Amino acid sequence: MTLTPVPRSAVIVVAAGSGTRLNGGVPKAFVGLDERTILHHALRGVFAAPPAQVVVVVPSTLRGEATTEAHEAAGDRAHLVTVVAGGTTRQESVAAGLAALWGDIETVLVHDAARALTPPAVFDRVIAAIEAGAAAVIPAVAVVDTIKRIDADGRVVAAVDRSELAAAQTPQGFRRDVLEAALAAADADHTDDAALVAAAGHDVITVEGDAIAFKITTAPDLERARALVREAPRPAASGEPATSGAPAASEEAATLPRVGLGTDVHGFGGAGTLWLAGLEWPGETALSGHSDGDAVAHAIVDALLAAAGLGDIGTHFGTDRPEFAGAHAGAFLSHTLDLLAAAGWRVGNVSVQVQANRPRFAARRVEAEQTLSAALGGAPVSVSATTTDGLGFTGRSEGVAAFATALIVPVQSSRVMNVDNGSGR
Numbered sequence: 001m002t003l004t005p006v007p008r009s010a011v012i013v014v015a016a017g018s019g020t021r022l023n024g025g026v027p028k029a030f031v032g033l034d035e036r037t038i039l040h041h042a043l044r045g046v047f048a049a050p051p052a053q054v055v056v057v058v059p060s061t062l063r064g065e066a067t068t069e070a071h072e073a074a075g076d077r078a079h080l081v082t083v084v085a086g087g088t089t090r091q092e093s094v095a096a097g098l099a100a101l102w103g104d105i106e107t108v109l110v111h112d113a114a115r116a117l118t119p120p121a122v123f124d125r126v127i128a129a130i131e132a133g134a135a136a137v138i139p140a141v142a143v144v145d146t147i148k149r150i151d152a153d154g155r156v157v158a159a160v161d162r163s164e165l166a167a168a169q170t171p172q173g174f175r176r177d178v179l180e181a182a183l184a185a186a187d188a189d190h191t192d193d194a195a196l197v198a199a200a201g202h203d204v205i206t207v208e209g210d211a212i213a214f215k216i217t218t219a220p221d222l223e224r225a226r227a228l229v230r231e232a233p234r235p236a237a238s239g240e241p242a243t244s245g246a247p248a249a250s251e252e253a254a255t256l257p258r259v260g261l262g263t264d265v266h267g268f269g270g271a272g273t274l275w276l277a278g279l280e281w282p283g284e285t286a287l288s289g290h291s292d293g294d295a296v297a298h299a300i301v302d303a304l305l306a307a308a309g310l311g312d313i314g315t316h317f318g319t320d321r322p323e324f325a326g327a328h329a330g331a332f333l334s335h336t337l338d339l340l341a342a343a344g345w346r347v348g349n350v351s352v353q354v355q356a357n358r359p360r361f362a363a364r365r366v367e368a369e370q371t372l373s374a375a376l377g378g379a380p381v382s383v384s385a386t387t388t389d390g391l392g393f394t395g396r397s398e399g400v401a402a403f404a405t406a407l408i409v410p411v412q413s414s415r416v417m418n419v420d421n422g423s424g425r
């Protein structure tokens with residue numbers, strides 16, 4: 001067995017923000033750039049840099065999904081990945097990342113997942129400056145616009161000399177002890193780590209940043225990043241086979257429809273009336289479950305998420321999401337639709353089969369199809385039902401099983417923009 005050396009440096013990737021300004025339906029780092037999320041692209045850049053511990057800081061409900069993403073991006077470096085839950089401010093998220101550092105780590109880079117396309121050369125320049133003895137270093141780019149100081153009414157108060165200004169980017173590099181002490185001493189919230197360290201009295205030096213390391217903040221930024229990824233796909237992640245001159249399978253896959261399979265089972269014995277296939281069934285025995293036990297809706301959610309490669313129902317609707325306790329099909333399906341839209345997909349069609357002795361679907365099949373279809377933005381849904389000749393748990397009337405397949409298709413970027421930018425912000 002070969003022992004790999006323990007790294008002395010770490011990269012904390014902060015991805016726990018909600019992305020209010022982007023308003024993408026899911027936390028910003030989990031919005032799709034192509035078939036991959038912003039977080040995945042950011043991590044590809046991180047894993048192209050020299051080996052380091054990589055701490056990924058995400059919303060607590062998305063830790064499972066982030067771990068999958070990080071392991072995929074890490075290739076043979078998956079053992080270097082730690083995923084932790086972030087805080088309500090960026091600074092708290094950085095603190096959560098710092099708390100997860102291994103004992104041997106001496107230098108720390110803090111990187112915004114939102115700067116998803118940061119080239120490896122920027123990492124190299126920051127690391128080189130730290131190795132040369134700097135306690136704190138940031139990548140910076142010249143400010144191209146003419147900058148004015150304005151008052152609360154928007155009146156220009158003064159011109160600001162552009163030559164004295166630089167726009168700060170990430171990754172920002174620090175000696176670990178310096179960043180930890182600055183954070184411990186912080187009495188205010190700072191928008192970046194360099195400001196925190198400067199407030200603690202340290203010199204911060206700059207290295208050259210890169211225009212491509214821009215922060216995805218608003219819908220037009222997202223469009224720009226998506227266009228850049230389309231034009232120049234990133235090189236393969238470490239451990240993935242290199243691409244040849246032919247279009248990569250992943251590039252081709254991004255333009256093809258995808259299918260997914262989902263199944264779900266719930267036992268009879270819940271409180272109240274039965275909810276199944278988005279319909280209430282007065283007089284029928286209810287199913288049990290964290291939500292309304294609608295196995296048909298849940299199988300459809302799983303099929304759609306599987307098709308998009310977005311995990312499964314537990315990833316997005318776990319029992320730690322109180323808002324889905326007792327929720328009906330409409331809430332599940334419309335949230336799933338948002339997740340898909342944010343990742344660049346729309347629903348082609350869904351086919352679902354119910355196995356149960358009761359309820360009898362024949363009389364309400366069309367109503368069920370229309371209800372489910374409406375919850376999925378009008379995509380066709382077909383519902384079929386069968387019994388199992390008295391065999392198995394459905395045959396013994398102990399519960400209901402549902403099996404769904406879904407077809408999803410990539411949307412044009414213009415459609416994604418409409419969905420993402422629903423608030424008009």
Ligand code: CTP
Nearest residue numbers: 014015016017018019020021088089093113114
């Ligand atoms: N971030 C974080 N934890 C927070 C807030 C922000 O980890 N509580 C991360 C974001 O995920 C992002 C980076 O810090 O990668 C820069 O923040 P920003 O671009 O402002 O992202 P959001 O806060 O998510 O966006 P918004 O301000 O529009 O809500």
Ligand code: MG
Nearest residue numbers: 017018019090
């Ligand atoms: Mg923010």
